[in-house]
Amino acid sequence: MLAREHIDTLGALLGAGGLLTAEADMAGYERGARYDSGRAAFVARPASTEAVSAVVAYCARHAIALVPQSGNTGLVAGSTPDATGTQGVLSLDRLRSTFELDFDNRSLRVDAGFRLSEINARLEPHGLFFPIDLGADPMAGGMVASNTGGARFLRFGDVRRNTLGMKVVLGDDAGTVVDFGAGLRKDNTGVDWKQHFIGTAGAFGVVTECIFNLERLPQQVATAYLVPRSPEHVTVLLNAMEVRLGTYLSAFEGMSGAAITRTLAHVEALRNPFPGGAVPDFVILAEVSRSWLPRAAEQQLDAVLEEVLADIWSLPEEPLGDAFVGPVHEMWALRHALSEGVKSSGYVVGLDLSFRRGELMRFRQHMSDLLALEFPAVAICDFGHVGDGGVHFNLVVPKLADGTNDMATAEALRERVISVAVEEHGASFSAEHGLGRRNQRFYDRYTTEKLKSMAAQLKQAVAPAPIGTARLG
Template identity: 45%
Template sequence: MHENSLFVKFKNLLGEIGFLSDPVDCRPYCRGARYGQGDSLAVLRPDCHEHVVEIVRLCREHHQALVLQGANTGLVAASTPDGSGRFLVLSLERLKKYIAIDVVNRSVEVDAGLCLHELNQALEEHGLFFPIDLAANPSVGGMIAANTGGAKLIKYGDVRQNLLGLRAVLMEPAGQILDLRHALRKNNTGLDLKHLFVGSSGSFGVITRAVLQVHYLPRQTAVALVVPRDQSAVLELLQVLERDCGEYLSAYEGISGAALDAVLRHVPAITQPFHPEPCPEYCVLIELSSRADTSTGLDLNVLLSTCLEKMFGTVVENAVIGRAKDLWRIRHAISEAVRHEGRVIAFDISMSRSNLVDFRAQALQLIAAHYPWIRVMDFGHWADGGCHFNLVWPSDASEEFSDHIVQQIRDQIYDLVVLRHQGSFSAEHGIGPYNQMYYQRYTSQMQKHLSGQIQGLLDPENLLGLCRFGE
């Protein structure tokens, strides 16, 4: 193999802690958070930008394929090698030494391996935060590669909207550096090339540094868990909140009764918020937030309560206001709780908000008519059109689990999303091998043609990652 040439160079470059070749040591890097399991030739763990440059240069010289990996929290198998055994894993988990906070500019420059929680810990002492709200703890580079959104997108935007600049190492020319570390919010001096790397699933280059826009921590928040009259009322409620609460609306998260019930059964520390009333068929988690404190005359709890009271008996049937920490715990516990119910068939989809009610009704009808043993435990970001339409094949189902049936369900749901409702089959998680087939199925020929040309320009030998954006 490469043991006597390339591997020796890597060992000399990275040392024992930076070069892993024992299969036992490599195994954790070959398994995804939920999907993806393969084999790697070795794992490379550089701790500086210069080592990344040399790794990329050597891999191109030896025609060696790489899979890029940050915190490995992705859900589409883009950060893990396949079963071919031909990939090296380039893990950036040790590339996290540099962090420079510019409070005046409200920006931060960080190494790509720094994780979200670490970033926010450093920002907190300055009263700042990076507003990507997730249950996971991804790396900065991984968030850029997937263009992560999260629960606060409606107020703060996704990673793309908060990315000011980056530095990347290119495969073509081999090991060359594209340095776009401008902490500028306005720059019209040509193409904004940093966006090539956003949502690329690590296939266009190795991001080693990023400049991010950060935001002031809110001084007050108001949270409510609301039971709408019916599904159409979910969007009626959203419209009223956007009209009456405006820029204070920071989250609007739909939660199905089945998802809430799973949380209550599998997370004992969480109590039924509507007790003694039964669990509703559907509820919505609402958050308002502001930098202004109550001394300014703004009281978000009063604002939210007043807004909801006007809709009681028409749009709103029930509500729990306050207990922000407890209510957010429910939302963040859903993914883990649902996994205890059986095999999860996950969908990360989006569409125009106007289509969400019809889509959900049609999808529920489809599952009930053809797969009655499947349970729907959906939740999601209704304010930005996102929905995690997760299904569960229960452990005690009358039907034995079948990959063929799961594939059939996926095809039907995605056809419903993309073809009937002009939506996206991957709202937040990116492409990756897990979604490659659907990318080929639903993406236009011209989009694939142009994307493939760009990928071919930046990686002519297809050495970076497993995603292919061409035809």
């Protein structure tokens, strides 16, 4: 329990509505999107960078731990307080003033509290968008703090690639405000400090304003479901598509039959799109798109895609078992429903892994064999980003006889799969969800002592205050 004096000072500093301390008001900030919940000492809701700075400085000087939070849509306990009740939540949800489009520069300066959906809705009339494609709807600040990737990484990259600058409150006694970058695309004038705040879950401070690169909105899109003849043919298929479509190819997503089946059973609005309703073992959702309308002499995109698939069909390797071009919205609706769909069928151990592209399907096969032996009751319901080597390796653990979650099995499973992925397949244990309490132990295990020591010194130099959920040292 935090001393009354601190609460009073922070309340005065933040003004009406700026500080929440009643349990009912704080509840929404204490619970994460899926796995985590804790207890907050308070929730501070500053409405300006200056107010963020004041809160950070006060808390730093009094050794009060702060957890920055924006959209709170993450899955690694990166933005919620722990169970001690001693940490304050620093919510960015009132940072919503600045929204400055620089059309000629294709860039946007935006406060951390704007949601992705809102950003893109406002940009649409200008024919531009922030090219991060997600099932969730995070705020700008959290996207930077977790370096979100998403389903169109293959063409547009992650938040790191699309961040041209930021305003930051460092986690120090002064709550120092620093501007990094001014929206330039080329700038090599020293240490690129903004990189430190991308993907580090607030360990170095709080991003209050972002400058994002924007891209032209796609004007035409076509999608197909591809059924590879075998798991070994997935990479052949990916290469064949890239060779024939170049930068037209904007997504190449994998969906396991197990995930699809559970989702179709759970989400009534979805139609089973497979001939005779027979869900294949593994399906690729391929998307081609272009940011212009077809000119007179140009094919429609569906025709391009059909022609390319016919060409691949006749390759000597015969990588394609089946393929059908279909309605874009419907095909993505299934893909985006998988996360919720899988969740409905049991307790989900959700792992966010990435591999070198050729290694992903080998890992998948290895796991299929290994889990059948060691965890026969567990179902692999994975899906994700074959085109960039990422996979949401979701494992569904059946409930115990008494109807409760089997947490012992879940933990053993998590431990086993991550060990094999990292140690035998060169995987990342956090591809695009960032850092948080939930993957701290893997950071501790797989980071060398040398790098931990360097990180600790960096933290000391930049942000000595107890801020963020990740311990880097």
